[in-house]
Amino acid sequence: MAASLLANIEKGKTIGVVAEVDGKVVGNSEVTRGTGSQSHVGFLGVGVAREYRDLGIGTRMLKTLTEESRRIGLRLLVLDVYATNARARHVYKKLGFREAGTMPNMACTKNGYVSVIRMFLELD
Numbered sequence: 001m002a003a004s005l006l007a008n009i010e011k012g013k014t015i016g017v018v019a020e021v022d023g024k025v026v027g028n029s030e031v032t033r034g035t036g037s038q039s040h041v042g043f044l045g046v047g048v049a050r051e052y053r054d055l056g057i058g059t060r061m062l063k064t065l066t067e068e069s070r071r072i073g074l075r076l077l078v079l080d081v082y083a084t085n086a087r088a089r090h091v092y093k094k095l096g097f098r099e100a101g102t103m104p105n106m107a108c109t110k111n112g113y114v115s116v117i118r119m120f121l122e123l124d
């Protein structure tokens with residue numbers, strides 16, 4: 001885990017949910033609180049180890065992370081996802097995230113330019 005992430009967790013700026021299988025961390029997700037006028041907004045990231053994908057782990061972690069985000073008073077979750085990432089988009093949509101818009105060719109990857117979709121979930 002990156003040192004900056006640990007520092008943010010200690011300062012209470014970031015909350016994280018990990019998934020463990022047989023004592024091994026196979027998934028990680030976090031929400032980092034925005035600052036100033038965006039301190040009610042959480043910026044979300046998630047990843048599951050390749051061999052543990054499509055087992056429901058990402059969905060479980062994100063459900064818990066959403067509940068925790070609500071509990072600490074966040075009002076809006078925001079994330080960016082590659083347009084080509086069909087699985088992630090499916091999971092986010094299933095959990096109620098909506099698409100705000102698409103930034104064309106925003107990411108330069110080894111496979112060429114990829115559009116980036118910003119998604120959001122309002123928490124009540």
Ligand SMILES: CC(C)(COP(=O)(O)OP(=O)(O)OC[C@H]1O[C@@H](n2cnc3c(N)ncnc32)[C@H](O)[C@@H]1OP(=O)(O)O)[C@@H](O)C(=O)NCCC(=O)NCCS
Pocket residue numbers: 046047048049052053054055056057058059060079080081082085086087088090091094
């Ligand atoms: C995206 C990610 C976090 C999802 O976690 P996961 O544990 O694999 O997801 P789950 O098993 O909970 O759910 C997968 C769902 O996607 C569906 N799916 C799989 N491949 C798909 C595809 N190509 N297109 C659409 N849906 C797909 C599965 O059928 C399943 O749907 P269901 O829950 O309706 O049955 C994980 O796959 C991952 O880490 N991917 C690489 C990193 C990444 O993309 N991170 C997010 C960056 S924004």
